[in-house]
Amino acid sequence: MxxxxxxxxxxxxxxxxxxxxxxxxxxxxxxxxxxxxxxxxxxxxxxxxxxxxxxxxxxxxxxxxxxxxxxxxxxxxxxxxxxxxxxxxxxxxxxxxxxxxxxxxxxxxxxxxxxxxxxxxxxxxxxxxxxxxxxxxxxxxxxxxxxxxxxxxxxxxxxxxxxxxxxxxxxxxxxxxxxxxxxxxxxxxxxxxxxxxxxxxxxxxxxxxxxxxxxxxxxxxxxxxxxxxxxxxxxxxxxxxxxxxxxxxxxxxLKKSVGDLPEEYEKILQERDSTVLISFGSVVRSFEMPDNFKAGIIRMFESLPNVTFIWKYEKDDVEFQNKLPKNVHLKKWVPQHSFLSDSRLKVFVTHGGLGSTMEVAYSGKPALMIPVFGDQPHNALMLERHGGAIAYDKFGLADGEKLERIMKDLVTNPKYEENAKKLQEVLHNQPxxxxxxxxxxxxxxxxxxxxxxx
The missing domain is CATH 3.40.50.2000 (Glycogen Phosphorylase B;)
Structure with a gap:
């Protein structure tokens, strides 16, 4: 264990x-x-x-x-x-x-x-x-x-x-x-x-x-x-x-039905036309991220006011919350599987752990893969090659302008969802x-x- x-x-x-x-x-x-x-x-x-x-x-x-x-x-x-x-x-x-x-x-x-x-x-x-x-x-x-x-x-x-x-x-x-x-x-x-x-x-x-x-x-x-x-x-x-x-x-x-999202998340999903979920897993946590990485992510948030971001952030931090624009919600835990099954979620930002990689591949959602260590770089490249995801260097998190360009492309360009859906169909119908x-x-x-x- x-x-x-x-x-x-x-x-x-x-x-x-x-x-x-x-x-x-x-x-x-x-x-x-x-x-x-x-x-x-x-x-x-x-x-x-x-x-x-x-x-x-x-x-x-x-x-x-x-x-x-x-x-x-x-x-x-x-x-x-x-x-x-x-x-x-x-x-x-x-x-x-x-x-x-x-x-x-x-x-x-x-x-x-x-x-x-x-x-x-x-x-x-x-x-x-x-x-x-x-x-x-x-x-x-x-x-x-x-x-x-x-x-x-x-x-x-x-x-x-x-x-x-x-x-x-x-x-x-x-x-x-x-x-x-x-x-x-x-x-x-x-x-x-x-x-x-x-x-x-x-x-x-x-x-x-x-x-x-x-x-x-x-x-x-x-x-x-x-x-x-x-x-x-x-x-x-x-x-x-x-x-x-x-x-x-x-x-x-594939046979398991996905339960409804809790009311608090339903309200969040209704705020804007596009919603993005961010989660870096449990072994390397978001709140322990270097400050310059966080600053780059915040710049991305500010540059995309028409997108709602839900960030799995494992610590109650009022001071940090006050630095964030109104389109960002911090949550210590999120029902990830239910989110990935909801059509209103446009993009999943993940560290590329294999569990999350499998979930996003089977869900047909576009993804921004930001590997941190271990097998995650392999998983990111593995998913990117199907055309529905982008692999992104974690050290590039400090570059808010680059993050903004990539996120805007993922949210608005239909090719990512189309390719993600093609992969989903293959996985659901593998012989x-x-x-x-x-x-x-x-x-x-x-x-x-x-x-x-x-």
């Missing part, structure tokens, strides 16, 4: 598997005191096994890590330096709970008596692979993101250089030799970041046992499949192998349901492949 998007993806995976008649235990070790996640588990037959470490009371007194440093730090935004700094930051959050789970023999017995056929483990925090190995349970790696090149390569996928642009590169056909160098450079250090992240975890797990343990590469690569949160119709086309299974879209419930794709591959691995290894 660490990041909301990770928890949502894994919980939905559990729902899908349980809906298809399998017995599912959702094992959730807490790295932070995450709250309000119970509703993610829809199937009542799922057994939720929460693991609260010895220091959990200490975690309840700590604010959730939100990493404001990712906004504008030249250190963590440098691919070379971040390859060494980011693993250290995350492993600091993981280590205490992870080492407890792998040494807790009572926990191991609780898991052993359930006689699991398989364990699905996310690659972001890898202690689950070691628990599965201790219990002699086959494990399948899953990733709640579109692409982690290092893990894809473990399953035979060639390099994506020349197929997928990285942060700072142009997309084909405009890409030139310098873009190719940038792609190679960034992919190399991105792989190094995740290799360092996995190795650091491998090292403290080995130290906890006091003896050599299997290497993380060996534990992960022995699986017959690797499940990712990519969608072939949304993502870039890349050379791949049958072992990499794409299930992106399983978190989207293979991502949920069915998940189940077919999972059941195949359990029934036909794993017995060959046991």
């Amino acid at each position: 660490f990041g909301y998007s990770h928890t949502k993806f894994i919980s939905q995976m559990a729902n899908v598997i349980a809906d298809h008649g399998h017995n599912v235990t959702l094992f959730q070790p807490y790295h932070i005191d995450m709250k309000n996640t119970e509703w993610l588990v829809k199937n009542k037959n799922i057994e939720v096994l929460n693991y609260y470490p010895d220091h959990f009371e200490e975690l309840t007194k700590i604010k959730h890590p939100t990493f404001p440093v990712f906004w504008d730090s030249k250190v963590v935004n440098n691919p070379v330096l971040s390859a060494f700094i980011v693993p250290k930051l995350f492993c600091k959050e993981f280590e205490r709970t992870a080492t407890q789970t792998i040494l807790d023999e009572d926990l191991h017995e609780q898991l052993r008596i359930r006689k699991f056929d398989v364990a699905l483990v996310e690659v972001f925090e890898i202690s689950g692979f070691y628990i599965a190995d201790l219990l002699n349970i086959p494990s399948i790696p899953i990733a709640s993101v579109v692409r982690l090149n290092m893990y894809h390569e473990l399953f035979g996928q060639p390099s994506t250089v020349g197929y997928v642009p990285t942060d700072g590169s142009k997309m084909s056909p405009e890409a030139g030799i310098l873009d190719r160098f940038n792609d190679f450079y960034r992919i190399y250090f991105d792989n190094l970041l995740f290799e360092n992240l996995a190795q650091r975890q491998n090292d403290y797990i080995e130290a906890a046992f006091g003896r050599p343990v299997p290497k993380w590469r060996d534990l992960i690569s022995q699986s017959p499949i690797y499940i990712t949160n990519s969608n072939s119709y949304l993502d870039f086309a890349v050379p791949t192998t049958a072992t990499v299974v794409h299930v992106g879209g399983i978190t989207m419930n 293979i349901d991502p949920k069915l794709n998940l189940m077919k591959h999972l059941e195949f691995a359990i029934q036909s492949v794993f017995p060959l290894y046991l």
Whole structure:
């Protein structure tokens, strides 16, 4: 239990598997005191096994890590330096709970008596692979993101250089030799970041046992499949192998009716013909944004008085509110899904987290993608290539005039909505349901492949 998007993806995976008649235990070790996640588990037959470490009371007194440093730090935004700094930051959050789970023999017995056929483990925090190995349970790696090149390569996928642009590169056909160098450079250090992240975890797990343990590469690569949160119709086309299974879209419930917006939002939507929603997610928060970024956004607000802006701003700040023009509403929380389903919302401004990227793609709304860190630059370029979104450098937030031009174009130019609707139609009518794709591959691995290894 660490990041909301990770928890949502894994919980939905559990729902899908349980809906298809399998017995599912959702094992959730807490790295932070995450709250309000119970509703993610829809199937009542799922057994939720929460693991609260010895220091959990200490975690309840700590604010959730939100990493404001990712906004504008030249250190963590440098691919070379971040390859060494980011693993250290995350492993600091993981280590205490992870080492407890792998040494807790009572926990191991609780898991052993359930006689699991398989364990699905996310690659972001890898202690689950070691628990599965201790219990002699086959494990399948899953990733709640579109692409982690290092893990894809473990399953035979060639390099994506020349197929997928990285942060700072142009997309084909405009890409030139310098873009190719940038792609190679960034992919190399991105792989190094995740290799360092996995190795650091491998090292403290080995130290906890006091003896050599299997290497993380060996534990992960022995699986017959690797499940990712990519969608072939949304993502870039890349050379791949049958072992990499794409299930992106399983978190989207197309049959679910969207509830009415609360009255306070109905009134806001009626103020002007055009309304824009702004949300930067929960890990990097709006109120921690640098002042020069905020100043650029305010200049955009002032330059577009005929547009209503609703900004998810996680702090009550009367002084800041007084700096804003009357066409801006600050809200600590917004019903994002309901907004994206409302025809009166013209544009969604987002950090490009994969959950938000999926939601806006399936909703057919134009978007301004402003990635902050992690997989967000990839998600922004991935959505932009379909013509309904614009990827925008976060350091350009300080340029209010440029923001105004882009926002005005997104609101008034019909091509963005037309292209967004085309993508929506493709996703809603894709020939293979991502949920069915998940189940077919999972059941195949359990029934036909794993017995060959046991």
